[in-house]
Amino acid sequence: VARTRKGLQRPTVADVARLAGVSAMTVSRVVNREPSVLSATREKVQSAIATLGYEPNQAARALAGGRDCRIALLHSNPSSAYLSELLMGCLAEINASDAQLTVEYADEDTSARELVHKLQAHRADAVLLPPPLCDNPELLQEIHRAGLLIAQVATARPLPFAFAVTIADEDAARSMTEHLVARGHERIGFIGGNSNQTASALRERGYRLALGNAGLPVTEALIAQGDFTYRSGLAAAERLLAANPRPTAIFASNDDMAAAAVMIAHRHGLDVPADISICGYDDTAIATTVWPELTTVRQPIREMAARAAQLLIAGVDAHHRERPVEFRHVRLDYEIRVRDSG
Amino acid sequence: VARTRKGLQRPTVADVARLAGVSAMTVSRVVNREPSVLSATREKVQSAIATLGYEPNQAARALAGGRDCRIALLHSNPSSAYLSELLMGCLAEINASDAQLTVEYADEDTSARELVHKLQAHRADAVLLPPPLCDNPELLQEIHRAGLLIAQVATARPLPFAFAVTIADEDAARSMTEHLVARGHERIGFIGGNSNQTASALRERGYRLALGNAGLPVTEALIAQGDFTYRSGLAAAERLLAANPRPTAIFASNDDMAAAAVMIAHRHGLDVPADISICGYDDTAIATTVWPELTTVRQPIREMAARAAQLLIAGVDAHHRERPVEFRHVRLDYEIRVRDSG
DNA sequence: CTGAAAGCGCTTACAG
DNA sequence: CTGAAAGCGCTTACAG
Numbered sequence: 001v002a003r004t005r006k007g008l009q010r011p012t013v014a015d016v017a018r019l020a021g022v023s024a025m026t027v028s029r030v031v032n033r034e035p036s037v038l039s040a041t042r043e044k045v046q047s048a049i050a051t052l053g054y055e056p057n058q059a060a061r062a063l064a065g066g067r068d069c070r071i072a073l074l075h076s077n078p079s080s081a082y083l084s085e086l087l088m089g090c091l092a093e094i095n096a097s098d099a100q101l102t103v104e105y106a107d108e109d110t111s112a113r114e115l116v117h118k119l120q121a122h123r124a125d126a127v128l129l130p131p132p133l134c135d136n137p138e139l140l141q142e143i144h145r146a147g148l149l150i151a152q153v154a155t156a157r158p159l160p161f162a163f164a165v166t167i168a169d170e171d172a173a174r175s176m177t178e179h180l181v182a183r184g185h186e187r188i189g190f191i192g193g194n195s196n197q198t199a200s201a202l203r204e205r206g207y208r209l210a211l212g213n214a215g216l217p218v219t220e221a222l223i224a225q226g227d228f229t230y231r232s233g234l235a236a237a238e239r240l241l242a243a244n245p246r247p248t249a250i251f252a253s254n255d256d257m258a259a260a261a262v263m264i265a266h267r268h269g270l271d272v273p274a275d276i277s278i279c280g281y282d283d284t285a286i287a288t289t290v291w292p293e294l295t296t297v298r299q300p301i302r303e304m305a306a307r308a309a310q311l312l313i314a315g316v317d318a319h320h321r322e323r324p325v326e327f328r329h330v331r332l333d334y335e336i337r338v339r340d341s342g
Numbered sequence: 343v344a345r346t347r348k349g350l351q352r353p354t355v356a357d358v359a360r361l362a363g364v365s366a367m368t369v370s371r372v373v374n375r376e377p378s379v380l381s382a383t384r385e386k387v388q389s390a391i392a393t394l395g396y397e398p399n400q401a402a403r404a405l406a407g408g409r410d411c412r413i414a415l416l417h418s419n420p421s422s423a424y425l426s427e428l429l430m431g432c433l434a435e436i437n438a439s440d441a442q443l444t445v446e447y448a449d450e451d452t453s454a455r456e457l458v459h460k461l462q463a464h465r466a467d468a469v470l471l472p473p474p475l476c477d478n479p480e481l482l483q484e485i486h487r488a489g490l491l492i493a494q495v496a497t498a499r500p501l502p503f504a505f506a507v508t509i510a511d512e513d514a515a516r517s518m519t520e521h522l523v524a525r526g527h528e529r530i531g532f533i534g535g536n537s538n539q540t541a542s543a544l545r546e547r548g549y550r551l552a553l554g555n556a557g558l559p560v561t562e563a564l565i566a567q568g569d570f571t572y573r574s575g576l577a578a579a580e581r582l583l584a585a586n587p588r589p590t591a592i593f594a595s596n597d598d599m600a601a602a603a604v605m606i607a608h609r610h611g612l613d614v615p616a617d618i619s620i621c622g623y624d625d626t627a628i629a630t631t632v633w634p635e636l637t638t639v640r641q642p643i644r645e646m647a648a649r650a651a652q653l654l655i656a657g658v659d660a661h662h663r664e665r666p667v668e669f670r671h672v673r674l675d676y677e678i679r680v681r682d683s684g
Numbered sequence: 685c686t687g688a689a690a691g692c693g694c695t696t697a698c699a700g
Numbered sequence: 701c702t703g704a705a706a707g708c709g710c711t712t713a714c715a716g
Contacts, residue, residue: 012709023687028711036685055465059410059440060709062401063692080627084426088445091429095444098401102437103430123397230631256631267608285422289572289598354693365703370695378701402693405708691712699703 011052020048031056058098069099069316071309072124074115076106076133079256081284082301086130086153089305097313106133112142124148126312128305131155131197149315149325151308154299156198163311164329165304169199172297172334173206173251176279179295179336180249181214185277187222189240189247191257194227203253203281222247226257233260241268248276249342255280255287258294262341277342292340300332307332353394362390373398400440411441411658413651414466416457418448418475421598423626424643428472428495431647439655448475454484466490468654470647473497473539491657491667493650496641498540505653506671507646511541514639514676515548518621521637521678522591523556527619529564531582531589533599536569545595545623564589568599575602583610590618591684597622597629600636604683619684634682642674649674
């Protein structure tokens with residue numbers, strides 16, 4: 001005869017079982033979507049769940065199930081817009097299961113060893129890596145050797161021993177360039193991203209491809225190197241505007257650099273987009289806070305993070321049950337978001 | 343004789359108890375820092391914990407303790423920099439305890455009722471509210487009536503039935519203005535924040551106070567209204583620069599508007615800070631991504647969120663144990679960060 | 685396809 | 701100040 005230790009009791013499996021006229025086991029099976037339940041039984045249970053407003057107790061599930069999944073989000077310093085999207089995506093997925101999220105910061109000069117130690121100190125089972133960390137082979141190796149599961153987000157070089165969630169960067173960059181071509185631009189500048197991220201090369205390749213397909217020349221004076229920071233976009237845009245004749249459009253490899261290009265254009269007395277079109281990449285918050293708002297490639301960062309977290313959680317579970325882990329590489333859709341800047 | 347269901351067993355209270363020669367209960371007491379344990383006993387236990395590398399299982403604690411603390415971060419749309427700081431602060435604190443974090447978005451026109459329903463659907467026990475939601479009396483009332491605990495972050499109007507974590511906004515704004523005065527500025531423009539946030543008025547008051555203290559006139563033409571968005575900063579800065587004579591410094595009520603002011607200054611061909619000094623407020627990521635980097639008031643958003651989460655967790659626990667909840671209002675320190683913009 | 689029993693690792697409520 | 705017992709709400713492993 002159980003005594004009540006808590007004030008406001010929530011319904012439990014036992015309550016649901018009683019109401020549905022089945023055992024607790026069966027309730028558990030329905031909740032966990034096991035296929036072996038007769039649909040008649042399933043329905044009785046589901047209606048009992050609905051009428052009681054039953055919600056499984058995650059702590060009990062974790063304890064009984066012997067799971068305990070901690071996933072770490074390891075970031076160096078993506079823009080805060082990127083980071084908050086990553087966080088929101090992870091949290092949504094993590095809350096649905098009974099996992100825990102920890103966030104770790106990786107300094108430029110933190111060694112792979114140190115990072116792995118930090119992860120282990122926090123008892124992480126798996127690690128979600130956004131760029132540029134997802135492209136650091138040494139770090140990936142070290143984490144893998146430590147027995148942690150890995151999910152690479154937005155990498156161009158998915159590893160055979162890691163999950164990966166990407167978009168088709170080359171296609172996206174090609175589409176964006178084609179959009180500018182379709183608007184009549186023939187001198188289209190390009191600001192490249194940091195070469196330590198594999199996606200950078202893909203974006204440039206897409207740009208070059210589109211020009212080639214359109215029969216336009218690829219002019220090296222119209223290609224400037226940036227490193228994804230606003231600051232680098234400033235310098236790169238200056239260089240591009242110094243070209244003679246100057247470009248009538250600039251496609252930057254991310255929104256921060258595109259925003260910087262807008263600023264430089266304004267300082268040169270140019271109207272955007274009347275005098276020059278400027279497009280970005282990512283569709284982070286800055287794309288809609290600057291004026292004019294940026295035409296950009298929407299990369300579904302939040303969804304990508306959610307998917308990555310989901311893969312990791314399932315992977316940890318499989319690992320736990322000593323089942324083989326299948327490292328899937330998932331590709332999500334991008335979108336061209338046309339706004340006022342070009 | 344327990345059979346092993348898991349592969350890699352971590353040490354449990356039983357293991358620690360055995361090694362320390364005490365009961366599991368005593369281990370639990372030590373872990374929970376109960377004062378009633380003899381220090382000799384405590385030390386034996388602690389050394390056993392250390393040698394085994396014991397870490398309590400949060401799921402088991404939550405289950406046995408009958409707790410189950412869910413805290414919701416309810417945001418409308420602070421800048422993503424602000425949001426990611428909030429998230430990081432919450433996560434740090436939440437992970438330390440066995441709470442869960444859910445993030446909810448509140449649209450402009452979501453009614454207080456709907457929001458409360460959403461919170462209840464997610465079984466939130468407590469809500470952390472950043473501006474401007476923390477200043478919405480109707481929403482606060484409704485949440486309170488629903489029996490959820492509230493923590494207001496960065497409000498100027500802490501409620502008697504809510505936790506609050508703030509900085510001294512008026513003092514901070516006064517200090518920043520004094521800094522500009524000390525640099526010899528006599529015509530200092532001000533860009534105000536959205537009047538739906540109580541902190542906005544405090545910042546303006548600090549600005550006016552500093553001018554008064556310095557014997558400088560308060561010129562209404564040098565005060566422009568913004569709403570904390572980059573866009574509004576653009577317009578406000580234009581207005582200020584139209585004043586004759588124009589200001590030699592502008593103090594904006596947040597970094598986004600300060601960054602916008604920098605952009606407008608540049609468009610007017612003005613050098614920052616040679617021709618005009620520009621200062622911000624918050625010290626979010628944009629302060630160091632724009633060029634020149636912004637002199638600003640550092641508001642420790644992450645720490646504020648962490649503290650708020652901590653108060654909420656303790657509050658939920660107290661509530662659970664039917665102990666009285668004491669609504670503390672905590673004030674953290676701000677800092678003037680002098681950089682290149684002014 | 686469904687169920688009775690045992691156990692996950694901790695804490696509560698009692699004793700002493 | 702410390703401990704033996706029971707229980708938190710669920711799932712595993714085994715039967716049938």
